[in-house]
Amino acid sequence: MSQTRKPSQTVAVLGTGKIGEALLSGMIRGGWALADLLVTTRRQERADELRTRFGVEALTNAEAAKRADTLILACKPQDMERLLDELAPHVTAERLVISAAAGITTSFIEERLTAGTPVIRVMPNTPVLVDEGMSVISGGSHATAAHLTHAEDIFGAVGKTLRVPETQQDACTALSGSGPAYFYFLVEAMTDAGILLGLPRDKAHDLIVQAAIGAAVMLRDSGEHPVKLRENVTSPAGTTINAIRELENHGVRAALIAALEAARDRSRELASGNSV
Ligand SMILES: NC(=O)C1=CN([C@@H]2O[C@H](COP(=O)(O)OP(=O)(O)OC[C@H]3O[C@@H](n4cnc5c(N)ncnc54)[C@H](OP(=O)(O)O)[C@@H]3O)[C@@H](O)[C@H]2O)C=CC1
Numbered sequence: 676m677s678q679t680r681k682p683s684q685t686v687a688v689l690g691t692g693k694i695g696e697a698l699l700s701g702m703i704r705g706g707w708a709l710a711d712l713l714v715t716t717r718r719q720e721r722a723d724e725l726r727t728r729f730g731v732e733a734l735t736n737a738e739a740a741k742r743a744d745t746l747i748l749a750c751k752p753q754d755m756e757r758l759l760d761e762l763a764p765h766v767t768a769e770r771l772v773i774s775a776a777a778g779i780t781t782s783f784i785e786e787r788l789t790a791g792t793p794v795i796r797v798m799p800n801t802p803v804l805v806d807e808g809m810s811v812i813s814g815g816s817h818a819t820a821a822h823l824t825h826a827e828d829i830f831g832a833v834g835k836t837l838r839v840p841e842t843q844q845d846a847c848t849a850l851s852g853s854g855p856a857y858f859y860f861l862v863e864a865m866t867d868a869g870i871l872l873g874l875p876r877d878k879a880h881d882l883i884v885q886a887a888i889g890a891a892v893m894l895r896d897s898g899e900h901p902v903k904l905r906e907n908v909t910s911p912a913g914t915t916i917n918a919i920r921e922l923e924n925h926g927v928r929a930a931l932i933a934a935l936e937a938a939r940d941r942s943r944e945l946a947s948g949n950s951v
């Protein structure tokens with residue numbers, strides 16, 4: 676997209692790795708002026724890469740904290756404490772701090788920054804790269820309605836947004852933040868099944884990916900319940916019911932429930948500083 680619009684504020688992405696870069700690229704596609712975007716990195720070569728790829732200014736965390744109105748913290752949860760130590764002397768309560776880190780609570784961040792600093796917790800997912808992300812948003816103690824709207828404006832550039840109470844963030848991380856990985860895992864496994872059934876890998880891949888896209892669009896647009904959509908595919912004494920019986924025999928439904936519960940639990944652990 677080439678249109679530009681003038682946001683009222685400068686936004687810095689601190690810890691620009693996979694999610695930070697995806698968000699940055701989405702904001703640029705969405706028309707944010709490059710002059711209003713800043714990034715920070717831990718390594719010089721990464722800073723050079725981002726400058727070359729996006730033409731964005733890369734600086735230190737302290738400089739970003741002094742210059743940007745909104746700071747998006749996109750480092751790993753395990754690196755958050757160190758990043759906050761670096762930022763604390765420079766972040767005033769006029770800044771808005773948005774964290775995209777799994778597990779890290781708004782209170783964890785508030786306790787380490789100037790009293791009264793507004794903090795928002797967001798859980799995005801990697802489809803922000805193709806403007807089909809979902810970003811789940813919760814405000815901390817000092818975040819106002821205007822701050823939440825500003826966060827929605829930023830993350831809304833790369834997909835949908837949903838506000839939830841922060842108590843639901845660990846569950847949303849399990850469902851939505853990690854969610855794309857489960858679908859990639861299923862595609863990988865189903866492509867292997869295609870190989871077993873004698874199809875070339877590229878054809879098996881294309882068939883499964885198109886089935887996934889078609890199913891996703893129907894789930895989103897048909898207004899039908901997933902059970903109804905599955906029943907429509909499942910003919911009496913047909914092929915699909917044989918596959919469904921095997922899925923149930925192998926406990927796939929129970930495995931998915933247990934898997935998402937494990938992801939939720941890990942998100943909670945990250946909040947308590949259990950980093951390994
Ligand atoms: N990947 C995903 O699907 C999602 C991730 N998240 C969350 O986003 C965050 C980032 O994840 P992801 O992008 O995958 O991880 P990455 O490791 O790709 O990105 C994190 C980046 O932060 C940099 N970094 C660490 N400490 C500092 C510091 N003090 N100053 C500047 N830069 C620093 C790292 O540098 P270096 O390159 O040197 O390691 C790295 O480039 C995590 O908290 C994760 O929970 C949220 C939703 C989805």
Ligand SMILES: O=C(O)[C@@H]1CCC=N1
Pocket residue numbers: 777848852853
């Ligand atoms: O696996 C993780 O911890 C991150 C958070 C959600 C998706 N990826």
